[in-house]
Amino acid sequence: MLRLLLLGICGLLVVSGCTKAAPRCTAPEDNPLHHYLRGMEALETGKVDVALQKFDRSSYCEEEFSQAHSGLAITHAMMAKSQGDAGFRSVEAGRALDELKKADKFANTEEEKFDYQLARIRVATILKGEDWVRTAEGACREALDLKVDEKQLVYYQGKEAANYFMGVAYLESLQFAKARDQFQKVLDSRSNGKWHEKADRAWKKVDRIVRAMAGITVGDVGKKIAVKETVTRADLAALLVDELMIDKLFAGRVASQSQVQAMKPEFTPADMVNSPFKEEVATVMKWKVRGLEPKYDETTKAYLFKPEDPVTRGEMAFILEDVLIKLTGDSKIATAYFGQEKSPFPDVRTTSPYFNAVMNMTTRGIMEGELSGDFRVNDPVEGAEALLAIRVLKQKINIY
Known part of the structure; x- marks a missing residue:
């Protein structure tokens, strides 16, 4: 009897050892x-x-x-x-x-x-x-x-x-x-x-x-901005100062060195006090680059730079047009396309505040429209686009 009981227990152990654990997930798509x-x-x-x-x-x-x-x-x-x-x-x-x-x-x-x-x-x-x-x-x-x-x-x-x-x-x-x-x-x-x-x-x-x-030395700031999907106002200020070196170039257009040394921004916006781009923004403010001025903020009732605001392609054209005017000294550029009856870009009317700038940038090959015909005036600027535009601008005005 004891022998039969032991055999039975052994048999149960063998069976239980061979039995697989029940699967945790059994529904067809629960796998x-x-x-x-x-x-x-x-x-x-x-x-x-x-x-x-x-x-x-x-x-x-x-x-x-x-x-x-x-x-x-x-x-x-x-x-x-x-x-x-x-x-x-x-x-x-x-x-x-x-x-x-x-x-x-x-x-x-x-x-x-x-x-x-x-x-x-x-x-x-x-x-x-x-x-x-x-x-x-x-x-x-x-x-x-x-x-x-x-x-x-x-x-x-x-x-x-x-x-x-x-x-x-x-x-x-x-x-x-x-x-x-x-x-x-x-x-x-x-x-x-x-x-x-x-x-x-x-x-x-x-x-x-x-x-x-190609053909230029891009610093660390330029490389990091180049990969960005959206260029901010602070990014663009850094590119203009570090890659285009506007401080040096603009200073070369001023006759008196004492005038240059006396120039400084009117104030430091509150949102730039602790910014890593504080000096670059101070430089573009010193030279009054149009399109990169501080903006009035209704919430704080103060003029702020808004460093994280994205730059649109229309704004980029506007800013680079001002840089071109300051570098060449040709003020006629600012009104060159006023009065034109038809725009080559369906999304930029001749009455648009960006029209003249867009035309100046595209006719000089500094910025490009799309194959569709649009300029994408309200789309944000990518880092690569901004870097390429600055490189072409350098070439057009023979900086080097």
Whole structure:
């Protein structure tokens, strides 16, 4: 009897040992791959909180699902970047690196390894730790060396994704020529892949930067502004002072050195007292650059510079026109196109306050309209556009 009881217990142990744990997620779409894909798509649109939920669910469904941890690594890196507090930023950065280790540990297929290497590139680019560019370059090489079935790359869809994100890394590190080469590789890989449109936009942006920098020495301020999607009033003041060197050039147009030394701005706007661009703004105010004057603020009842306000393309034309007038001494430029009956740009009427400036800039090739015919007068100026316009302006007036 005792023998039979022991045999029965052993049998139960064998059966229980062979029985798999019940799956945590059983609904058709409640699976780790589905949640991973939705999480990556959420990251594309900047919905970091949604991405975190999706990757957490993906990892819950399958704890050792490598791609879930790759997604979590990118998410925590983005969360670290958005943190203002150094302590919280460090915590999130640590979580990102921990998730990368898990993604590496659990990666079994070539496709999972590819996603892990892409996560390495992206995390390095976001966190910018020690020697981060070299880390991204190593990850890119390893990703491209993998023999993946591109049909199984459910999110990235092609190996050229590695070139795209390496291009982003080079752009972030201000290595513009290398960035352009990587984006070109994406464009050469296939005619209409997932990353083709983004790479095309990025290539055009970087190409403008490379052209803007050709033949001139661009300082650190210029390089950092070149990559910006929107140029602010403070940015433009810095470009005019540091890249165009208007203080030196304008001073050369004044006969008396004592007059130059006596010149100074009428006041320092309250919002510029602690600004890193305080001196540059003081310079443009000293020379009374039209379009970069302080603005009256109804809330504070004071004149402020508004350093973070974006500069539109119409305003950029207006500002550069004034610089051109001051440098050439030709006051007729300010009214050269007054009275013209028809505008070549559908979005800039002849009665627009920017019309004369737009015409002066476009006829001299300092700024360009679009293929559609519009000037995009109310669109914000990109950093690359601003840098290129300043370079052409230098050439037109033979500064060097």
